[in-house]
Amino acid sequence: MSIQVSSIRKTFGAFTALNGVDLHVPSGKLVALLGPSGSGKTTLLRIIAGLEFADEGSGQIQFHGVDVTRVPAGQRKVGFVFQHYALFRHMTIFENIAFGLKVRPRAERPAAREIAERVRFLLKLVQLEGLEGRYPSQLSGGQRQRIALARALAVDPKVLLLDEPFGALDAKVRKELRRWLRRFHDEIHLTTVFVTHDQEEALEIADEVVIMNQAKVEQVGTPQEVYDRPASPFVYQFLGNVNVLRAQALAHAGAHQPHAGALESDGRVYVRPHDIEVIPHIPGAPGMAAVLRYVHAAGPQARLTLEQVQTRETIEVEIARSELSLLDLKTGDLVNLRLRQGHSFADDYAI
């Protein structure tokens, strides 16, 4: 089921959480709402779920063409998963998952045997068979979150909404669980929207990434699109590390040949650390001279911190470890930097 959000506004007192947001979530896709805290992403998710309502007179929420703007949460057929699981701690895992079925009116409620079958099926789906009789407090964080997912799926939702689902987990479990979620989504093909502030997470598993900032949608696209062609300096900076360099200085150093018109931009060039080449310093050679200040060599890539000789700007560069050992550099050495690619933005943009 597709979701259509049109010009939704939401204010909390003087604070504007969403300022005329439009969004289309295609049926069966896994979509990430990505943004810094306070960008409105969780509010948007909660409005889609019906846990929060948009301001009077603002736009609509449609599920598959049907207007649900005024429909309460319980009737929207959405599955919602909370950051801190929100499991019912006085109920066993079985009772937690069965809850959504047991609260149905008598006429629609499945028989006890059917409920039991459904619970066992869902436990198998989230790979936690045999935990029916436990209480939530006896489970690990990753297990609890999968139970919360099973509970949300029990009512056969048409849309699955996850609010920072991996936010409360430690780094390793988080990685495992997000890959599992991706595989899981490939199996069940349920329209899914999840909120995250972790760009790595969004870029790794989502079909489509929606980047939000200051109550607005900044850009929508596949992970590759938003990473390779950021629509604004904000997106550029939010999706990974970036060096912001003055275009003038670069042009003088001959390090960067700006595209036609680029210099009429805000005068800044955005360069990813891995798009900078480090070559030995030869006077007169193309590239800008820089002094090596620090080397962080833990991990697959070496991170170098350099200072440009002319402008004294700090530049971060990432190169392969093997390349670093070939260059045989010490801190204080002079090198030349060449940009493989950089971005400039036509709009004057305050960051």
Added chain:
Amino acid sequence: MSFVRAQRSVLPGFGLSLGFTLTYLSLIVLIPLSAAFIKTAGMSWADFMTAVASPRVMASYRLSFFASLAAGLVNSFFGLIVAWVLVRYSFPGKRVVDALVDLPFALPTAVAGIALTAIYSKNGWVGQYLEPHGIKIAFTEIGVFMALTFIGLPFVVRTLQPVLSELEPEIEEASATLGANRWQTITRVILPELLPPLITGFALSFARALGEYGSVVFISGNMPMRTEITPLLIITKLEQYDYHGATAIAVVMLVASFSMLLVINLLQKWSRRYYQV
């Protein structure tokens, strides 16, 4: 013989604090109470039985027990509502209402008794309207129950408030997204979470009511066989220099109260079973 050292702990002082606890409890609770037992031990079994099982004493047990039970239950119900309103809503004068809850703690119980009697007696503010309908409150069992309810209210409210304010709103939202209506969310999600503090509040209110004396003597009228509570009977016996009779009844009260509190504690443990990891 080797000397076994206690395991090192970040929080040392277990021996010291346990010793202190036991000494303190002994001085404050156990020694005075055991005096009651020692005094009673001097009685013959027949004397003891006449003292604790005479019809007048039995009637007082019944009144004390049932009036306290009723007061505890009523307090649990209305205390829950008061705590709910105080935690969930903000309204002008909330601080004042919050402070009012503690008043039964602070007020001398005799003052409470006199005030309640004045209000509910035949020509009191409320009593004058009830009297024509044949409803009597002062000097009846209902009066006793009213006084016990009054003094027990803060216990339920104060034990529920912190738990209620820590209840995550997410569990209610989860319940709502799963299709539960408001009533189902309250009865199946919120109330079970509140059961442990509710039982504690009930137990405290009930125990307080069993031992209450000051406020009840004024409103009950103290008619033998009808509105005489057990603590009053103990005082009456003391005034008649029947020390043995008084302590015998005290011992029965003690044993009964202690076993009831023990049962409530077990109930409490059961209601928290899901916390154990």
